Amino acid sequence: MHLKKLSLLNFKNYEDIELNFNERINCFVGNNGVGKTNLLDSIHYLSLTKGYFNAIDSQNINHSKEFCVIQGEYERDGAQENIYCGIQQNKKKQFKRNKKDYPKLSDHIGLIPLVMVSPSDISLILDGGEERRKFINGVISQYDRLYLESIMNYNRILLQRNKFLKSVAGYSKPDPAMFEVYDSQLSLYGKVIYEKRKDFIERIVPVFNKFYKRISGEKENVSLKYKSQLAENEMSDLLEMNRAKDLIIQYTSAGIHRDELEMLLGDYPLKKTGSQGQQKTYQLALKFAKFDFIREKSKQFPILLLDDVFDKFDSERVEQIIKVVSEEKFGQIFITDTDEERMKKVLSRLNIENKIFRIEENQNIISGE
Ligand SMILES: Nc1ncnc2c1ncn2[C@@H]1O[C@H](COP(=O)(O)OP(=O)(O)OP(=O)(O)O)[C@@H](O)[C@H]1O
Ligand SMILES: [Mg+2]
Numbered sequence: 001m002h003l004k005k006l007s008l009l010n011f012k013n014y015e016d017i018e019l020n021f022n023e024r025i026n027c028f029v030g031n032n033g034v035g036k037t038n039l040l041d042s043i044h045y046l047s048l049t050k051g052y053f054n055a056i057d058s059q060n061i062n063h064s065k066e067f068c069v070i071q072g073e074y075e076r077d078g079a080q081e082n083i084y085c086g087i088q089q090n091k092k093k094q095f096k097r098n099k100k101d102y103p104k105l106s107d108h109i110g111l112i113p114l115v116m117v118s119p120s121d122i123s124l125i126l127d128g129g130e131e132r133r134k135f136i137n138g139v140i141s142q143y144d145r146l147y148l149e150s151i152m153n154y155n156r157i158l159l160q161r162n163k164f165l166k167s168v169a170g171y172s173k174p175d176p177a178m179f180e181v182y183d184s185q186l187s188l189y190g191k192v193i194y195e196k197r198k199d200f201i202e203r204i205v206p207v208f209n210k211f212y213k214r215i216s217g218e219k220e221n222v223s224l225k226y227k228s229q230l231a232e233n234e235m236s237d238l239l240e241m242n243r244a245k246d247l248i249i250q251y252t253s254a255g256i257h258r259d260e261l262e263m264l265l266g267d268y269p270l271k272k273t274g275s276q277g278q279q280k281t282y283q284l285a286l287k288f289a290k291f292d293f294i295r296e297k298s299k300q301f302p303i304l305l306l307d308d309v310f311d312k313f314d315s316e317r318v319e320q321i322i323k324v325v326s327e328e329k330f331g332q333i334f335i336t337d338t339d340e341e342r343m344k345k346v347l348s349r350l351n352i353e354n355k356i357f358r359i360e361e362n363q364n365i366i367s368g369e
Contacts, residue, residue, distance in 0.1 A: 001112065001300045002332040003043060005073040010065040012038040022355035025326070025333050025347070029340040030359035036336035039359075040116065040305045043334060046072040046083045047114035047303065049095055049105045057087045074112060076300070083112070110142055113302035115291045117284060117309055124286065125263060125271055125279050132261040139290050140200050143297040147196050154189040154256065157182055162251045169250055183239040190235035190256045194228055197259065201226040204289040211285035215320045222270065222282060225262040229254050276312045284309065284321065291330070301331025308336055318346060326352045 002023045008014045013035045028036040037053075041060070044052045051060055061068040067088040074081040086094035095102050102108050123131050141148035161182040168174035205224055212222050229238055238254040246253055263270040263282060270282055294302050304325065310318045325333055337343045340358065347354050 001074065001076040001303075003046075003072050003074050003303060006039070006043065006046075007071040008039075008042055008069070010062040010068040011042050011070055012060055012062060012068075014038065015062065019357065021332070021334075022353055023332060024352055025335065025354035027343050027347070027354065027356045028334065028336045028359055029338070029343055029356060031338060031361055034359045034361050036338075036359055037118075037307050040118075040307050040334055040336060042070045043072070043303065043305060044114060044116055045070050045085050047109075047112045049085070049093075049108055052116050052118060053120070057093055058089050061087055061089065072112075076112065081112070083108075110298060113142075113294050113298040113300050114305065115287060115294060115302050116305040116307070117287045118305075118307040119311065121283050121287065122279060125274075125283055129258070129260045133257075133259055135286075135290075136197055136200065136259075136261070139293060140196055142294065144196065146192065150189040150192040150196075154186060154193060157185045157189070158252055158255070158257060161186065165246055165250045165252070168247070174247065179239075179243060183236060186239060186252075186255060187234070187236040190230065193256045194230040194235070194259075197228070197256070198226060200293070201261070204286075204293055207292045208285050208289040211288040211324065212281060214324055215281050215285060215317055216278075217316060217320060220278060220281075221266055222278075222285075223262070223264045224286070225264075227260040227262050228256060229258060230256060277314065277317065280312050281317065288324070295329065301329070304330060304333045306333065306335045308338075310337055310339075310342065318342070319349070322346050322350060326350050 003021055005018065005020050007018045009016055019039075028039055030036055041051045041053060044050075045060075050057070054060060067086065069087075070085040072083045074083065082096075082098050084094070084096040084099070088094075093105070095105055095108060097108065097111070124135055137147075137151055141151065164174075164178055164182065201224070208224055209222075212220075233241070235255060239252070242252075242254045265274045265278060265282075270279060274282065291302055291304060306325075309321060313321070324330075335343070340356070343356065347356075
């Protein structure tokens, strides 16, 4: 599966452009601020019905315009797919597959699998557990409806239980029947989520390790582990054991909403001790493991977007990354870089089809070669 042609009308800094892509590697090179990442973001739109960076659609319309259009022509399973996304100020976003509207935007997700790697993903390592749970949820729920529904139900009931805890604050004896209602449901959904998260992490860890070793040249020892309170206790027991405490602090203190991913470099937390390059290697290996998982589930090669991926890496790692994506089971790739010479040097050492697009400042002139 690959994107053959991309057309943009008034999307961010682009007025009217049309690009024809290579089936394998496409590079966008140019100075800061010329619109390299914007191109990746438009491709992200066509797969996931939204941008990677800005949740507010209308902010992606060119500042001086009222609407924008992103269109992609794909080849998928030997057939052509035309995907259309139209955004207008104060109107509902239009999303079409081969000229037909989708009843629900979410019906489109998964049709054209895609993985984005961006410098902003470093939050996965540096920020709180919420980011890592979002990462896990995002990957599993794309291909598992039961998981998605369980997460939604769990969060809804968790919210109700927390509201209840607040509402009974100060009462000496809240109604235990209410706890029974919340806790039995949280236990039910929590168990499903725990089992699926456990399976998912078990499945990606070896792939993650393989990628980390290859990119780093086996220089470092890293580990990735799923940490959940449910590993030692049943969800229902956890809730019951913590009931008195929950009543004091007025929220639910235990459960799968406290799950974590433990990321270590040697025996120490990567967040505290890893260098920027090591943290970036970790983040990239994790995204490649996600890619591998989605490829298996979707039975398609996801499109891979690598934004500024070479930044902070030494030349050995840069070469390894390019080697990995060209040798392993990867499909179409879009890479951005400010350094055209570096890009060309790396590509020339690999015998792989590619196309370089030079993006020039303050103009929408793009040259493919
Ligand atoms: N809605 C919009 N309308 C017009 N221009 C926009 C809009 N949103 C973003 N831009 C412009 O897009 C440019 C940024 O593009 P982008 O992030 O793709 O740059 P880049 O080539 O990736 O740069 P870098 O090398 O620094 O990452 C900025 O100049 C910004 O003003
Ligand atoms: Mg950029």
